[in-house]
Amino acid sequence: MPKLKSLEELQKLRERLQHDIKARTETATTITVGMGTCGISAGAREVMQAILTELEARDIDAHVTTVGCIGMCSKEPLVDIQQGDEPRITYGNVTASMVPRLIEDHLINGNVVEEWVVGRVAG
Amino acid sequence: MSTSKAERYRADVLVCTCPACTKVGAPEVEQALVAEIERRSLAGEVRVVETGSRGFCSMGPVVLIQPEGILYCQVHSADVPELVEETLIKGRVVDRLAYEEPETHKAIPHYDEIPFYGKQMRVVLRNCGLINPQSIDEYIAVGGYQALGKVLTSMTPEEIIEEVKKSGLRGRGGAGFPTGRKWEFTHNASGDIKYLVANGDEGDPGAFMDRSLMEGDPHAILEGMTIGAYAIGAHEGYIYVRDEYPLALQNLSIAIEQAREYGLLGQDIFGSGFDFDVKIARGAGAFVCGEETALMASIEGHAGNPRPRPPYPAQSGLWGKPTNINNVKSWANIPVIINRGADWFNQVGTETSKGTMIFSLVGKVNNTGLVEVPMGITLRELIFDIGGGIRDGKQFKAVQTGGPSGGCIPAELLDMPVDYEHLKEAGSIVGSGGMIVMDENACMVDVSRYFLDFLTEESCGKCTPCREGIKQMLAILTRITEGEGEMADLAQLEALAHVVKNASLCGLGQTAPNPVLSTLRYFRDEYVAHIEDKKCPAGVCRALIRYTILEDACTGCGLCRRKCPQKAISGERKEPHTIDQALCIKCGVCFDVCRFDAVAVT
Numbered sequence: 001m002p003k004l005k006s007l008e009e010l011q012k013l014r015e016r017l018q019h020d021i022k023a024r025t026e027t028a029t030t031i032t033v034g035m036g037t038c039g040i041s042a043g044a045r046e047v048m049q050a051i052l053t054e055l056e057a058r059d060i061d062a063h064v065t066t067v068g069c070i071g072m073c074s075k076e077p078l079v080d081i082q083q084g085d086e087p088r089i090t091y092g093n094v095t096a097s098m099v100p101r102l103i104e105d106h107l108i109n110g111n112v113v114e115e116w117v118v119g120r121v122a123g
Numbered sequence: 124m125s126t127s128k129a130e131r132y133r134a135d136v137l138v139c140t141c142p143a144c145t146k147v148g149a150p151e152v153e154q155a156l157v158a159e160i161e162r163r164s165l166a167g168e169v170r171v172v173e174t175g176s177r178g179f180c181s182m183g184p185v186v187l188i189q190p191e192g193i194l195y196c197q198v199h200s201a202d203v204p205e206l207v208e209e210t211l212i213k214g215r216v217v218d219r220l221a222y223e224e225p226e227t228h229k230a231i232p233h234y235d236e237i238p239f240y241g242k243q244m245r246v247v248l249r250n251c252g253l254i255n256p257q258s259i260d261e262y263i264a265v266g267g268y269q270a271l272g273k274v275l276t277s278m279t280p281e282e283i284i285e286e287v288k289k290s291g292l293r294g295r296g297g298a299g300f301p302t303g304r305k306w307e308f309t310h311n312a313s314g315d316i317k318y319l320v321a322n323g324d325e326g327d328p329g330a331f332m333d334r335s336l337m338e339g340d341p342h343a344i345l346e347g348m349t350i351g352a353y354a355i356g357a358h359e360g361y362i363y364v365r366d367e368y369p370l371a372l373q374n375l376s377i378a379i380e381q382a383r384e385y386g387l388l389g390q391d392i393f394g395s396g397f398d399f400d401v402k403i404a405r406g407a408g409a410f411v412c413g414e415e416t417a418l419m420a421s422i423e424g425h426a427g428n429p430r431p432r433p434p435y436p437a438q439s440g441l442w443g444k445p446t447n448i449n450n451v452k453s454w455a456n457i458p459v460i461i462n463r464g465a466d467w468f469n470q471v472g473t474e475t476s477k478g479t480m481i482f483s484l485v486g487k488v489n490n491t492g493l494v495e496v497p498m499g500i501t502l503r504e505l506i507f508d509i510g511g512g513i514r515d516g517k518q519f520k521a522v523q524t525g526g527p528s529g530g531c532i533p534a535e536l537l538d539m540p541v542d543y544e545h546l547k548e549a550g551s552i553v554g555s556g557g558m559i560v561m562d563e564n565a566c567m568v569d570v571s572r573y574f575l576d577f578l579t580e581e582s583c584g585k586c587t588p589c590r591e592g593i594k595q596m597l598a599i600l601t602r603i604t605e606g607e608g609e610m611a612d613l614a615q616l617e618a619l620a621h622v623v624k625n626a627s628l629c630g631l632g633q634t635a636p637n638p639v640l641s642t643l644r645y646f647r648d649e650y651v652a653h654i655e656d657k658k659c660p661a662g663v664c665r666a667l668i669r670y671t672i673l674e675d676a677c678t679g680c681g682l683c684r685r686k687c688p689q690k691a692i693s694g695e696r697k698e699p700h701t702i703d704q705a706l707c708i709k710c711g712v713c714f715d716v717c718r719f720d721a722v723a724v725t
Binding site: 001003004005006007010011013014017018019020021022023024025027030032035036040045048049052053055056063064065066067068069 | 131132133134135137164167168189190191211212213214215253254260261263264265266268269272273275276384385386387389393394
C-alpha cells in the first residue's frame with residue numbers, strides 16, 4: 001500500500017473500499033432471492049451468484065437477501081426487486097442468464113421487465 | 124491486511140470478539156460459523172467479520188447479521204447450523220436466539236428495535252461492533268480519516284481550536300474541563316517541543332468503556348489525536364494503556380502500524396508538511412495513574428505519583444514540555460465534531476454538557492453493558508428503559524456513578540438529568556462513566572466501606588490527607604459495620620471527609636469521600652440503625668445479622684445441613700432444623716440453598 005499523499009487519494013480509496021462493506025450501509029434497493037428447497041433445486045444459488053457478480057461489475061448499491069419458500073414453487077427461482085417506496089416486483093423462473101437484463105432494465109433504467117413479472121406487492 | 128480487490132458479499136455476519144463475548148464462547152461460535160458457511164457453499168456470498176464490543180455484554184456471545192440487522196444473543200456453537208440454515212439460506216429469523224423482552228417474553232430480532240439500543244445515541248461508539256477494528260480499510264470505508272484530511276488541507280490550528288471550543292466538548296475523563304480551552308493553553312504555551320497524550324488508564328472497578336473503545340475503534344482515537352496534534356503543534360503523542368488490556372494494546376498497535384503504512388501517521392501527512400507519530404505507553408494498572416500528573420510521571424519512567432498543579436501540563440508536562448492530555452473518549456469525539464460541525468454537536472445534550480456520554484451500566488440491572496446516551500437523559504431512562512430495570516423483580520435502592528469515588532444517588536433523584544452539574548449537585552460525579560446499580564439488598568454502609576477499602580489500596584501515599592484520612596475513615600466505617608460504632612463517629616466521619624476532600628493533592632483524594640458523604644446524606648438512617656440498634660437493615664453486615672430457620676417453613680430436607688461449611692446446622696430428617704449460633708460464620712449458604720424460604724436473616 002503506497003502512502004496516501006492527499007485528501008483526494010483518501011477519498012478515492014474510500015470509494016473503492018465502500019464496496020467491501022456494502023452489506024452494512026444504507027441503501028434504498030433490496031433484491032430478495034427465494035432460497036427454499038424448491039428455489040435452490042431450481043437454481044436459485046446460481047441466480048444469486050449472478051446477481052452479486054452483476055452488482056459488483058456495475059457498481060450498484062443494493063442489498064441482497066434471501067427468503068424461504070413463498071408457496072409459488074413452480075415459478076422458482078423467484079427474485080423480488082424493491083426500490084424505495086416503489087411496488088415490490090416479483091420475477092419468476094429466473095435464470096442466471098436473465099440477470100444482466102433484469103439489472104440493466106429494472107435497476108439502471110427503471111423499466112420493469114413485464115414479460116417476466118409474476119407478482120407485484122404495493123410498496 | 125488491506126484487500127485491494129473490492130468484493131461483494133450479500134451478507135456480513137458480525138461476531139463480537141470483545142473479552143466478555145470471548146469468555147462465553149465467541150471464538151467457538153465464530154469457528155463454527157466459518158465452517159458451516161464453508162460446508163453450505165456460502166463462502167463466496169456470506170462473510171464472517173470480527174468486531175469490537177456491541178455493548179450488550181449481558182447477552183454475549185452476540186452475532187449481528189447484516190444487511191437484515193438481525194441480532195442474535197447468547198449464541199452457542201451448537202446453534203450455528205440452524206442459524207445458517209434458517210437465516211442465511213432461507214432468510215428467516217430464529218426466534219429463540221433473538222433478544223427476548225423480559226416482561227412480554229416477545230422475541231425482538233431487529234437490532235434497532237431492542238430498547239437497549241433504541242434510546243442510545245452512538246457517537247463515540249459509532250463504529251464499535253460494526254467494523255473490524257483490525258482493518259484500517261473498514262475504518263476508511265465508513266468515512267475514517269476524512270476529518271483529518273479536512274483539517275490538514277483546509278483549516279488552521281486556530282480554526283480547529285475555535286471549532287472544538289464552539290462544540291462545547293468537555294473532558295470525558297471525569298473532570299469535565301472544556302477541551303477546546305485546554306488545547307488553546309497548550310497551543311499558546313511557548314516551546315518548540317510539545318506532547319500530546321491519550322489517557323486510556325481506566326481503573327474504576329466495573330468500568331470498561333475506554334477498553335471497549337480502544338478495542339473496537341482504535342483508529343477513531345488516532346485520528347482525533349492527530350487532529351489535536353496539528354491544532355496544538357505537537358509531533359509526538361502517547362497513548363497510555365494499562366497492560367492488563369491485552370486486546371486494546373493489540374488493536375491499537377495494529378492500528379498505529381496500519382496508519383503509518385498509509386501515511387496517516389508519520390512525516391508529511393497528506394502532503395501538508397505536518398509530522399506526527401504515536402507511541403503506546405503501557406501502564407502497570409494503578410488507579411492513581413489515571414490522574415494526569417501521575418500518568419506523565421509513569422510515562423517518564425518514574426513511580427506513578429501525582430504532583431501539585433500548577434504548573435499545569437499545558438505549561439510543563441512530559442519532560443517539562445507543554446503537554447495536552449485528554450481521555451481516549453474525548454479524542455474519539457474530535458473527528459465527529461470536525462465532520463459534522465460544532466453546531467451539530469452542541470445541539471446534543473444540555474445547556475452546559477454537550478454531546479453524549481458512555482456509561483458502563485453494571486450491578487443489579489437486567490441489561491448490563493456499555494451504553495452511549497445524550498447528556499441530560501434521566502437516570503430512570505438509563506436504568507429502567509435501557510437497563511431493563513432491576514434484576515429478579517427487586518426494588519431499586521441507589522446508583523453509584525463515576526467510579527469508586529463517585530456518590531450514591533437514591534431513588535428520589537431518579538428523574539434527575541445526567542450531566543456534569545446535576546451529578547455534582549447530588550454529591551456525585553460523572554467521572555469516566557461508571558454506573559453501578561444497587562438493589563434493596565445492598566447495605567449502604569457496607570458499600571461505602573467497600574469503596575474506601577479500594578481507595579485505601581490505590582492511594583499512592585504521597586500526601587497525608589489522602590493516605591491517613593481515607594484509612595481513618597475506613598477504620599470508622601469498619602467499626603460501624605461490626606456493630607462497634609458510636610453516634611459521634613458520624614460527625615468524625617464528616618469532619619475527616621472534608622479535610623480529605625479539601626486538602627488532598629490530586630483528584631483521587633479530593634473525590635474519595637464522595638461515597639461516604641453521599642450515603643450519609645441520603646441513607647443516614649442506615650448508619651443510625653447500625654450504630655444505635657446494632658442492626659444491618661439490608662442484612663449484609665455479618666457482625667449484625669443472624670440466620671435462623673423458621674420452624675413452620677422448614678421441611679427438614681437437610682440440604683442446608685449438608686451444605687453448611689461449619690456443620691452448624693442440625694436436625695432430624697423431615698423435622699425442623701436449627702442453627703447453632705456459636706458455630707455459624709454467617710456465610711449465608713443456608714439462605715441461598717433453601718428452596719422453601721425457611722431461612723431468615725435478621
